[in-house]
Amino acid sequence: MEKVKAKKQYGQNFLKDTTILDKIIQSMPNNNNYVVEIGPGLGDLTKNLVKYKDMTAYEVDTDLIGILKSKFAIEIEEGRLKLIHTDVLEAWDKQKTLHDGKYDLIANLPYYIATNIILRAFEDRACENIIVMVQKEVAEKFTAKVNNKEFSSLGIITDLMSIDARILFDVPPESFDPPPKVISSILYIKKDMNKFLDKDFNKFLKACFVQPRKKLSKNLTSVLDKNSISRMYEELNVDDNVRPHEVSSSLYSQMHTRVKNGRN
Numbered sequence: 001m002e003k004v005k006a007k008k009q010y011g012q013n014f015l016k017d018t019t020i021l022d023k024i025i026q027s028m029p030n031n032n033n034y035v036v037e038i039g040p041g042l043g044d045l046t047k048n049l050v051k052y053k054d055m056t057a058y059e060v061d062t063d064l065i066g067i068l069k070s071k072f073a074i075e076i077e078e079g080r081l082k083l084i085h086t087d088v089l090e091a092w093d094k095q096k097t098l099h100d101g102k103y104d105l106i107a108n109l110p111y112y113i114a115t116n117i118i119l120r121a122f123e124d125r126a127c128e129n130i131i132v133m134v135q136k137e138v139a140e141k142f143t144a145k146v147n148n149k150e151f152s153s154l155g156i157i158t159d160l161m162s163i164d165a166r167i168l169f170d171v172p173p174e175s176f177d178p179p180p181k182v183i184s185s186i187l188y189i190k191k192d193m194n195k196f197l198d199k200d201f202n203k204f205l206k207a208c209f210v211q212p213r214k215k216l217s218k219n220l221t222s223v224l225d226k227n228s229i230s231r232m233y234e235e236l237n238v239d240d241n242v243r244p245h246e247v248s249s250s251l252y253s254q255m256h257t258r259v260k261n262g263r264n
């Protein structure tokens with residue numbers, strides 16, 4: 001193995017378990033989509049992905065870029081792999097999408113920005129499937145259902161914006177070098193390509209969950225006055241004592257539409 005010291009600040013935990021790498025490849029959707037990988041690291045997952053699909057990989061670490069360029073010289077030369085040296089969040093800020101045509105995001109994500117990356121993938125209209133390794137806890141938040149204590153803005157967005165969302169399997173710390181402190185999971189999300197994530201909706205949900213164990217009506221006071229909340233609750237038939245995790249995604253969507261249109 002290359003003598004590379006993993007950098008904590010970039011969330012580097014290299015996946016070494018070939019059984020898990022095979023299982024990720026088997027989970028790839030059977031379609032003609034392009035593939036985007038975020039954080040190819042030492043290229044173990046990249047090596048497997050590029051056998052099947054043309055792809056682009058975004059890597060922030062200069063030292064790794066050097067290694068990847070020589071490891072994948074042939075694939076780069078043949079145009080099967082595009083290696084982009086940048087912070088992927090900056091790339092998204094600049095160009096709104098990570099690829100011009102439809103693509104699937106397949107990656108072992110840096111955990112310090114995993115949630116942010118998944119939300120950006122929801123906003124990116126070219127991204128259709130998301131198959132990513134994240135902390136198990138994060139995967140559970142994205143797949144949580146109403147009334148589950150973990151149900152929050154992430155579960156609501158997933159519920160409203162996707163056709164399918166589930167945890168495919170868990171991955172123990174020993175599968176990585178160095179091992180992370182947490183259990184990981186492969187999260188699979190198939191987006192509904194007819195739905196688009198409105199940034200304001202995300203902001204509204206954040207306000208609704210600012211104090212997740214308090215009554216929703218209390219959290220709503222940061223976006224609506226008390227009379228408007230009462231009126232909205234009455235019209236939408238919402239119980240005054242309800243807590244944020246007890247309200248369905250579609251009800252949140254209706255509430256947001258009202259707040260946005262000033263109909264309250």
Ligand SMILES: C[S@@+](CC[C@H](N)C(=O)[O-])C[C@H]1O[C@@H](n2cnc3c(N)ncnc32)[C@H](O)[C@@H]1O
Pocket residue numbers: 010011012013014015016038039040041042043044045058059060061064086087088089107108109110111113
């Ligand atoms: C968990 S490691 C995964 C490495 C490799 N894909 C694997 O499975 O072994 C996360 C990777 O994301 C890269 N990374 C961290 N922050 C990044 C960012 N903002 N933009 C692009 N890549 C980033 C790290 O340098 C590292 O290579």
